[in-house]
Amino acid sequence: GAVVSQHPSWVICKSGTSVKIECRSLDFQATTMFWYRQFPKQSLMLMATSNEGSKATYEQGVEKDKFLINHASLTLSTLTVTSAHPEDSSFYICSARIRRIQATQYFGPGTRLLVL
Amino acid sequence: KNEVEQSPQNLTAQEGEFITINCSYSVGISALHWLQQHPGGGIVSLFMLSSGKKKHGRLIATINIQEKHSSLHITASHPRDSAVYICALSRGGSEKLVFGKGTKLTVNP
Numbered sequence: 001g002a003v004v005s006q007h008p009s010w011v012i013c014k015s016g017t018s019v020k021i022e023c024r025s026l027d028f029q030a031t032t033m034f035w036y037r038q039f040p041k042q043s044l045m046l047m048a049t050s051n052e053g054s055k056a057t058y059e060q061g062v063e064k065d066k067f068l069i070n071h072a073s074l075t076l077s078t079l080t081v082t083s084a085h086p087e088d089s090s091f092y093i094c095s096a097r098i099r100r101i102q103a104t105q106y107f108g109p110g111t112r113l114l115v116l
Numbered sequence: 117k118n119e120v121e122q123s124p125q126n127l128t129a130q131e132g133e134f135i136t137i138n139c140s141y142s143v144g145i146s147a148l149h150w151l152q153q154h155p156g157g158g159i160v161s162l163f164m165l166s167s168g169k170k171k172h173g174r175l176i177a178t179i180n181i182q183e184k185h186s187s188l189h190i191t192a193s194h195p196r197d198s199a200v201y202i203c204a205l206s207r208g209g210s211e212k213l214v215f216g217k218g219t220k221l222t223v224n225p
Contacts, residue, residue: 032211034211034212034213038157042217043202043215043216043217043218044159044202044215046212046213049211093157093159095159097211104149104161104164105149105161105213106161107151107158107159107160107161108158109156109157109158110157110158110159
């Protein structure tokens with residue numbers, strides 16, 4: 001089946017540093033990738049939608065200059081949390097979709113970020 | 117009011133019991149998804165439904181479009197079924213999923 005990986009699986013960093021999270025589709029080409037954030041005991045919240053070769057579309061309230069998304073190829077999207085602060089500590093999860101006509105999303109295992 | 121509501125929020129069962137998790141929604145949809153989130157956080161897509169019923173192993177998902185309601189059933193539950201089960205909606209014309217808050221299932225041996 002379709003497999004999506006994320007790296008790293010967890011990261012601890014100091015306040016003010018930038019953190020890059022990679023999302024890869026391992027055995028398929030993903031035309032669209034989604035980035036979600038999940039706080040403890042909360043639902044997943046969509047941060048942005050990323051299409052290969054174009055700029056990401058951010059959800060209302062998500063700062064595009066703070067959460068940089070690059071979808072450079074059909075198998076890789078990256079999320080960079082710039083100048084991370086403790087309130088950015090969360091579980092970040094990506095998903096990928098194979099084709100525009102298919103609604104199924106394949107989720108990555110997630111990245112747990114802790115900013116000290 | 118949330119567009120998608122799940123019940124119950126928490127569910128504890130004994131191994132072997134039949135489990136039902138419910139999802140109600142208030143908007144038009146193109147498809148409804150059931151997802152399973154493991155304790156470590158990883159998410160697996162279980163079903164995508166637009167009508168009727170689907171079965172996979174011990175899992176059954178049903179949807180009633182007229183009543184805007186879906187159920188996820190687990191037969192002969194097992195401790196490894198312990199997870200958070202999430203209902204999510206696809207809306208026509210939008211790529212985005214709208215998520216329920218999830219139902220935390222604990223199956224005790």
